[in-house]
Amino acid sequence: MNQYLVTAYDYTHENALNIRMNVRPFHLESVKKMKENGNFIIGGAILNDEGKMIGSSMILQFENPKDLQNWMESEPYILQKVWEKFEVKPFRIANL
Numbered sequence: 001m002n003q004y005l006v007t008a009y010d011y012t013h014e015n016a017l018n019i020r021m022n023v024r025p026f027h028l029e030s031v032k033k034m035k036e037n038g039n040f041i042i043g044g045a046i047l048n049d050e051g052k053m054i055g056s057s058m059i060l061q062f063e064n065p066k067d068l069q070n071w072m073e074s075e076p077y078i079l080q081k082v083w084e085k086f087e088v089k090p091f092r093i094a095n096l
Helices: 016-037 064-074
Strands: 002-010 040-047 053-062 081-090
Touching: 002 016, 002 040, 002 064, 016 040, 016 053, 053 064, 053 081
Parallel strands: none
Antiparallel strands: 002 053, 002 081, 040 053
């Protein structure tokens, strides 16, 4: 499986956190399904100095780039404009 590091930052307008919180249950349901399918390895929220969520970081794995693309086309945080910008980089977990 190909592994990927996803780093995403939320929009910064005054309603951004409210939008994130409204979409969050859909995002978490999507992640739960990915975990059941073996695509989600680890992830969580990026926090600011006040402890408020401002983005996300995840390590995912997919058999092929098409599956990665399918995820990006269905991810609620992308579709509902929670993430203003995100980056997906190839990644490899250290085998210790």
